Amino acid sequence: MTKISILGCGWLGLPLAxxxxxxxxxxxxxxxxxxxxxxxxxxxxxxxxxxLESEGVSESIQNFLNESEILIIDIPPKLRVDNPDSDKKVFVEKIKNLIPFIEKSTVTKVLFVSSTSVYGDNNDFITEETIPNPETESGKQLLLTEKILQGNQNFETTILRFGGLIGEDRHPVKFLAGKENLENPDAPINLIHLNDCIAIVEKIINESKWNEVFNAVAPFHPTREEYYTQKAIEINLATPKFSSEKTNIKKIISSEKIESILQFSFNLENY
Structure with a gap:
């Protein structure tokens, strides 16, 4: 039996636990x-x-980490849209405040849930060897956090970069339904289902794949227009309307490494 601490029992963390x-x-x-x-x-x-705050961490953190071998960090940056400048480096500072407690604990392995947003919107076929170039503030802070965690010699860290998260209660088509003049109709989708997220984390733990970086996106990349139009029809929502005049992003996130090293097969029926 392995004792695991999951920091952030939300949409992913709770079913994962x-x-x-x-x-x-x-x-x-x-x-x-x-x-x-x-x-x-x-x-x-x-x-x-x-x-976790930029000024410190609640006292319960020591008991939370007590006797655990593995720490899974699954907390989003949650930056305020109305004033992003005020949030610069706040997430990074929170993680910096956490690290001394990890160092003093029994934790020897950390899995950090990150995002493919660290790559920005390059028109590329993106692998783990692609140099990250985040464009959003949250992407920038995630990348800085990745580097801080992997640079620490007191524990081994694996970075797991998820694409767009979907599940039974969560799908971007619900937000896009009925909208018009949407951008990037020809952009490929880069999504991952909750069930695959959980299965990948389990694989990393069971096969002890630490000090790694993995992209986690299903190898299924129809265009946004094709995919979201079909999904809207399937669940009886108003179909979104795309503009062919607004297109420039063509990036595809590759999961070849995770499929090869972990021998992982995505369940494409969920998509």
């Missing part, structure tokens, strides 16, 4: 909401109220 428990692991899980502590406990997770 449940899956790891089913596989015989012990899981500490964190939330920033007192109301969610009972949900975690009912799921068999040892619950902790943990907050």
């Amino acid at each position: 449940k899956n790891l428990i089913l596989k015989g692991n012990a899981v500490n899980g964190s939330t920033t909401s007192e109301n969610k502590l009972s949900i975690l406990k009912d799921a068999g997770i040892n619950p902790f109220l943990v907050t």
Whole structure:
């Protein structure tokens, strides 16, 4: 049995924790909401109220990390759209404040959930060898955080860069439905389903693939117009309308490394 701490039991972290428990692991899980502590406990997770701030970390962090071998960090930057300048480096500072506690704990391996947004919108076939060039503030902070974690010699860190996240209750077509004059009709999609996210994390842990960087995007890349039009029809939503005059992004994120090294097969029926 492996003891694992999951920092951030949200959309991905909670079902991931449940899956790891089913596989015989012990899981500490964190939330920033007192109301969610009972949900975690009912799921068999040892619950902790943990907050990271740019000024410090809540006292519960030591008990949260206690006796764990693996720490999974799954917290988004959550930058404010109305004033992004005020949020510059805030996420990075939060992680910097966390690191001394990791160093003092029993944690020897860290899995950091990042995003393919670190690559920006280059018109390229993108692999893990592609030099990141983030354009958004959140992408920039994720990349800085990746470098800080992988540069620390006190623990081994694997970076997992997910594409657009989808699941039964989460799909971008619900946001795009009925909208008009949408950009990039010919841009390929780069998505990953929640079930594949969980299965990949489990593979990394079981096969001890540390000090790695993995892109995690399903090898399924129809155009935005093709895919979202079809999805809208399938679930009886108004079809989105795209403008052929607004197109410039053609990037495809490759998951060849994750398929090869982890011998992982995506379940394309979910897409």
